[in-house]
Amino acid sequence: MSSSTKTEPLGAVRERVLATLRQDIIAGRLRPGDRLVERELAERLGVSRVPVREAIRALVAEGFVQFESARRTVVRRLTPADVKELFELREALEVYAAGLAASRATPDDLAEVEALLDQAAAATEAGDAEAITDVNSRLHDRIVAMAGNTLLIEALEPVAGRLRWMTRRNEEWPQLLVEHRELYEAIASGDPNRARAHALTHVRTNHRSTVRQLFGEAAAEELS
Numbered sequence: 276m277s278s279s280t281k282t283e284p285l286g287a288v289r290e291r292v293l294a295t296l297r298q299d300i301i302a303g304r305l306r307p308g309d310r311l312v313e314r315e316l317a318e319r320l321g322v323s324r325v326p327v328r329e330a331i332r333a334l335v336a337e338g339f340v341q342f343e344s345a346r347r348t349v350v351r352r353l354t355p356a357d358v359k360e361l362f363e364l365r366e367a368l369e370v371y372a373a374g375l376a377a378s379r380a381t382p383d384d385l386a387e388v389e390a391l392l393d394q395a396a397a398a399t400e401a402g403d404a405e406a407i408t409d410v411n412s413r414l415h416d417r418i419v420a421m422a423g424n425t426l427l428i429e430a431l432e433p434v435a436g437r438l439r440w441m442t443r444r445n446e447e448w449p450q451l452l453v454e455h456r457e458l459y460e461a462i463a464s465g466d467p468n469r470a471r472a473h474a475l476t477h478v479r480t481n482h483r484s485t486v487r488q489l490f491g492e493a494a495a496e497e498l499s
Contacts (some may be wrong), residue, residue: 285399286321293330295320300350300464301440302405307352308311311340338437353441355490361438362482368431369415372456373474374467384421388459393415395455399448407451408443414455418462443498445481452481 283291296316299305311331315326331348339414341351351357376384391414398406416435419428431438445451454477461473479498487495 279287285326289299289326289329289333289386292316292320292326293333297337297339298333301408301436301443303443305410308461309350311348311350321416330383331427336410336435336492342355353489355494358482358486358489360479361434361441362485364431365482366433366478368427369419369478370471370474372419372422372424372427373462373470375427376418377462377465377470379423379465380421380462380465384417385459385463388414388417388421388462388497392452392456399452402445402448403458404448405447407448411442411451411455412439417456427469437453441485442481446485446488447484450484451481460476 277419296305296311305311313327313331316327320327327421331373335342335348338357339351343350394410395407395414412435419431421467431459454473456472458473458477461470464470483495483498485499
């Protein structure tokens with residue numbers, strides 16, 4: 276264990292371990308069905324087993340991890356029902372947020388989204404999957420923040436990580452960039468109806484793409 280870790284408060288260590296493991300799952304370094312062994316993770320991260328154990332419990336609560344038995348903990352295997360439920364939530368909340376954002380966005384808000392789109396374009400050109408996932412998630416977060424509704428933000432917060440995990444499966448990156456630019460233009464137009472329509476199309480297209488990546492073309496066609 277490093278000397279810096281020894282003086283770090285246990286709560287801070289736990290949060291650092293939790294953030295690391297969560298990102299490992301989202302990025303695919305830990306894959307569905309992979310076993311999480313406290314001792315091995317503690318050694319890899321240079322911490323005791325206590326913060327690892329606490330982080331795993333938090334990941335169970337967040338929906339990333341499940342206990343298969345008292346001695347076996349694994350990264351959760353996503354089911355079509357999991358994907359359906361989360362995209363239904365996205366459809367309800369993000370479409371509403373886009374409409375609010377169209378009526379409330381300031382020039383500074385729009386400039387921030389433009390900057391994120393530039394970052395997304397660079398990451399897409401480089402084929403950097405992790406960077407694409409990160410910037411696209413921040414773009415969606417920014418649109419929700421532009422809606423100016425604290426309760427809307429709080430409603431999405433508990434599932435934000437899982438949404439990021441699922442959308443990471445969608446590797447149709449050039450198409451995502453086109454859709455995000457169209458969504459930005461709809462919001463920038465100041466027309467809530469146009470913004471909601473583009474957001475709805477985007478969420479449903481992303482749903483099909485994610486299902487296609489996870490479960491195959493036949494499963495995606497069932498959504499049409």
